[in-house]
Amino acid sequence: LSIGLPPGKDPHMSRESDFLALLREQARHPAARGLLDDAAVLEVNGTTLVLTHDIIVEDVHFLAIDPPEDVAWKLVAVNLSDLAAKGARPLGALLGFGLRYDEPWERAFVDGLGRALSSFGMALLGGDTVTLPRDTPRVLGLTAIGTATGKVPSRADARAGDLLWLSGTVGDAHAGLRIAKREREGAEQLVERYRLPRPRLEAGERLAPLVRAMTDVSDGLLLDAYRMANASGTCAVIDLEAVPMSQAYLDFAGDDRGSRISATTAGDDYELLFTTPKAREAEVLQLADELGLPLSRIGRIEKGKSVKLFDRGEALALPTRLGFEHE
C-alpha cells in the first residue's frame, strides 16, 4: 500500500525489492513461504498460526490530515486484509508506535485502535513505544496473529485453466485519496473506502476451502495479479470489461477505458483476488449471494507468465507501472 507517489514515479520501489531479495535468502523456513505470500503460516503443535506485520508511514501510506481514529482503523485493516487472504480468523495484535509530541492525536489514535480491534474481535496483546524526533513522519507498525483451519491458500497455487475472481470493486480508495487530498471534489463514500477499508475476513474464511490461489489486492489489481501469476508460474488474463467498479468511482473518474485502467493500478482496495477450478463456479456465486458481496469472474489463468489485459477481446498494452510496489 502506498499513497505518496503515483505509479511510475516511485524511487523507493526498486530499493524495497532489492532489500526483500536479500531478506528472502534468510527466510528459508517453509512457514515464511519464501516471503512471497501475504502472511507467514506457522504450524505449532497442530495449530495453524497466520502472522503478518505491516507498517504505515505518514505521508507515504496515510495523510497527516487523516483523522487519527481512521489511521488506527487502517493500520488494523491492512494487516487483517493479509489474514483474510489466507482464510484466517484474527486473534490479537501487537502495536509498534513511534510517538511524537501530539497528545490529542495519540489519544484519538488509541481510541480508534480500541474500536477497530474490538470490532474485529481482536485483543491488543502488547507492543512497544518509542519516541521519534519531532520532525520525522509518524511510523506505525502492527503485528496481527490469527488461526486457520484446513489448507491455507497461497498466492503460488494458481493453475492454467483456473477462473480468476475478484471481490468487491477496485479504484474507489485511490479516488477517495485524491478527494481527501483535495485534488478534486467527489463522493464521501470514496473517501471512506480510502480511510476505512473493510478487510474481507468472512469472505476469506469461507473462500479458503474453495480456492486454488488467493491474495489480497492492496497495491493495485494488475500488480497483485502479476505477483500471483509470477509466484504460480502462470499468466493471469484479465478482461477489463469484467472488472467491477462502483458507480461512485465511474462518476468520479469517468466511464471510459482510461479510467477503468486507472482503477486496475490504484492501491488500497483491500479486496480478495483468487482462482478456482471451473467446477467451483456455482459454489463461488452461491457464496457471493450468501455474503451479499460481489465475487466477479474477471478473467482466467493460462500457461505463460505475467499479466495480459483485454478489453472486449482487444489486447491492451500494460501500463508502465502495474501498481504501488510496496510489499
Next chain:
Amino acid sequence: LSIGLPPGKDPHMSRESDFLALLREQARHPAARGLLDDAAVLEVNGTTLVLTHDIIVEDVHFLAIDPPEDVAWKLVAVNLSDLAAKGARPLGALLGFGLRYDEPWERAFVDGLGRALSSFGMALLGGDTVTLPRDTPRVLGLTAIGTATGKVPSRADARAGDLLWLSGTVGDAHAGLRIAKREREGAEQLVERYRLPRPRLEAGERLAPLVRAMTDVSDGLLLDAYRMANASGTCAVIDLEAVPMSQAYLDFAGDDRGSRISATTAGDDYELLFTTPKAREAEVLQLADELGLPLSRIGRIEKGKSVKLFDRGEALALPTRLGFEHE
C-alpha cells in the same frame, strides 16, 4: 532499553508512560497481562504462545557507528530477552524495517540478522519494509514468537518472604556504550556486552518452574526491580554489596559505592531478575552450577512497595532515576 540520554535527563519518559497508560485501557484481554509484563502470553488450542515486539531507533537504542551486523544481533537479542524472562523457547520472528539509502549497511544488517536468528534456532517468518525520508533515524522493529510449557512466570507474582535473584552481572553494557561512544577507553569485552547481548534463554526456560516472579533487566536493575515490586504489590529490598559486577566493570568504573550504584541504574544488561521461595535456594544454586552462569541472591521481597537499597546494612537513598524508562 535506551542509550541516548542519561537517567534523570530523559524528556521522553513521561510521554511514553502516558501513552502506555492510554493503551492499557484497550488491553483488557488476559493474554496482554495488562501490558505490565515482558511479553504477551496467549493460549491457543492448548499451546502457550509468548509474543513480544520491540523497536530500536538509531541514536536512541543504538549508535549510528555500531556495526550493522551487531545492530541486527541486538534487535533479535532484546526481543529474545523478553521471551527468556517468560521461560519461552523462540520459534520465529517478523521484521519491520525502515529503509534508508545505504545498501552496504542494509546488506550487512541482513547478514547479521540471518546469523543471529539461526544461532537462536529461529525462522525469519516475514515482515514489512518501508522507506523513510533520508534524514530520519533508522527505525527497526521485530516481533518474536515462542512457546512455553507449564506456568509462564509473570512480573507480578513476587511475595513477601521470597528471595530476590539476579543472573550474571550488571553495568557492563552501559560501560561498553561509553567506550563505544569514545567517552572513555576501556575493555573490549564491555563493548561486546553492549553490542552483542546474550539473552538468557536456557536459564529462563530452566528457571521458569522454580520461580515465583521473573522479568528481564533491560532498563536498569533498580527500575526493573521497582516494576516487579509494583506489579506484585510488594517491596524489593536489594543489598548493593551482593549485586554482582564484573572485574572489567570495576576496573573501568572504579570499585566504590558510586560506581556500584551506577551499575544498578545502567541499561542494556539483559539479565534475569527473579524471586523464589526460600525453599528453592539449593535448586537455584544447583542450576547455576549446571548452566555455568552465576545466579546471585541480591536481596529479598518484603511487604510494602517500591525498592529499598542497602549497602552492608546501611540504608541508601535511591538515585533520582532508577534506570532508563523505555518499556
